[in-house]
Amino acid sequence: MDNDQWKSLAVSLALGVAGGSLFQLTGMPLAWMLGPLVANLLGAMAGLTLAVPERLRSLFLGVLGLTLGARVSPELVSHLASWWLSGTLLLLGVLASTLACAAWYRRCGFDATSAWFASVPGVLTAMVIIGERSGGDAQRIAVAQSLRVLLVILILPPLYWLLEGGGGADRVGDPPVSGLWLVLTLPLLLPLGRRLRLPNAALLGPLLVAMALSLAEVVRFAPPIWGTDVMQLVLGCAIGARFKGLSPARLAGLMGQSGIATLIALAVLGGFAEVIHQAMGVPRDVAFLALAPGGIGEMALLAVALDLDPVFVAFHHLLRMIVLMLALPLMVRHFRAATSPLVRAATRCYSVRLDHAKCLKFKRLAR
Numbered sequence: 001m002d003n004d005q006w007k008s009l010a011v012s013l014a015l016g017v018a019g020g021s022l023f024q025l026t027g028m029p030l031a032w033m034l035g036p037l038v039a040n041l042l043g044a045m046a047g048l049t050l051a052v053p054e055r056l057r058s059l060f061l062g063v064l065g066l067t068l069g070a071r072v073s074p075e076l077v078s079h080l081a082s083w084w085l086s087g088t089l090l091l092l093g094v095l096a097s098t099l100a101c102a103a104w105y106r107r108c109g110f111d112a113t114s115a116w117f118a119s120v121p122g123v124l125t126a127m128v129i130i131g132e133r134s135g136g137d138a139q140r141i142a143v144a145q146s147l148r149v150l151l152v153i154l155i156l157p158p159l160y161w162l163l164e165g166g167g168g169a170d171r172v173g174d175p176p177v178s179g180l181w182l183v184l185t186l187p188l189l190l191p192l193g194r195r196l197r198l199p200n201a202a203l204l205g206p207l208l209v210a211m212a213l214s215l216a217e218v219v220r221f222a223p224p225i226w227g228t229d230v231m232q233l234v235l236g237c238a239i240g241a242r243f244k245g246l247s248p249a250r251l252a253g254l255m256g257q258s259g260i261a262t263l264i265a266l267a268v269l270g271g272f273a274e275v276i277h278q279a280m281g282v283p284r285d286v287a288f289l290a291l292a293p294g295g296i297g298e299m300a301l302l303a304v305a306l307d308l309d310p311v312f313v314a315f316h317h318l319l320r321m322i323v324l325m326l327a328l329p330l331m332v333r334h335f336r337a338a339t340s341p342l343v344r345a346a347t348r349c350y351s352v353r354l355d356h357a358k359c360l361k362f363k364r365l366a367r
Contacts, residue, residue: 040240
């Protein structure tokens with residue numbers, strides 16, 4: 001990194017430390033993720049130059065993967081076969097929430113392709129790239145997807161905190177520190193995961209290795225409490241810094257659209273989570289977090305912080321991600337077949353400056 005990148009990282013981390021310290025005073029779970037996230041979000045809106053390099057973010061996602069993999073035990077693996085019902089309900093819930101959110105975004109003026117790819121809960125980068133190739137508006141898809149993850153992270157921890165009576169996460173039962181040498185393997189595991197084309201390779205590659213070592217009773221990775229806090233700090237800064245360049249007014253308008261879409265998704269998936277709770281006896285909070293429309297890393301980290309069966313949560317988010325990646329080619333074929341050159345020209349009216357009369361003509365014909 002050059003000097004400017006180091007300065008941007010230093011400012012981002014300094015804001016994160018300040019925000020995390022303030023949030024920790026509230027006793028809220030995930031304070032060292034929410035505080036840095038909010039502080040960097042406000043800093044980005046104020047015009048500060050912030051950045052967390054992708055390599056650093058991937059490194060700490062790898063640490064999270066090691067933490068999750070170490071929690072897999074033979075007893076837990078024996079329960080995987082019984083999760084077929086919750087997995088099926090998850091996929092049905094994803095389809096239902098995507099249709100509901102896409103209908104809302106269509107009312108907000110999104111074209112059909114952009115509305116669909118903005119509504120699918122997960123695999124953000126792939127949805128932006130494939131959505132644009134299918135004729136959608138990449139900027140709208142990216143902002144909608146990013147804001148959904150942001151809002152879910154901001155909503156769920158305070159909600160769980162309030163429902164539990166304002167108590168912080170209990171750390172009394174934390175396991176002793178062990179297996180820290182596994183962190184040294186991350187520079188090898190991360191590129192290997194990318195080479196194998198694993199979905200979310202930075203998280204899944206270390207997770208699989210830590211899981212195998214844990215099941216073989218070779219070593220179980222358990223970082224110190226301060227290590228978990230540093231992991232939250234970096235990931236929170238990375239999320240907040242993503243919104244650089246957005247003015248407060250612009251962000252407020254986008255928050256309104258994405259906020260309603262996020263509430264729709266939470267309500268629909270919450271209904272499916274209730275079915276899982278009633279049918280399988282899974283605690284309601286665990287089922288809801290397993291289906292929540294956030295990123296797999298962020299939701300797994302929240303599950304670890306709240307001690308809400310992180311392996312069950314991570315398994316379902318991983319299942320959703322894998323199925324969506326497998327379904328992407330079908331989505332592309334559908335939208336490319338359904339979208340004529342005339343309709344694609346209409347969608348470009350939202351992202352480039354064309355003659356107003358031509359845009360109106362294209363949109364009328366597209367309907």
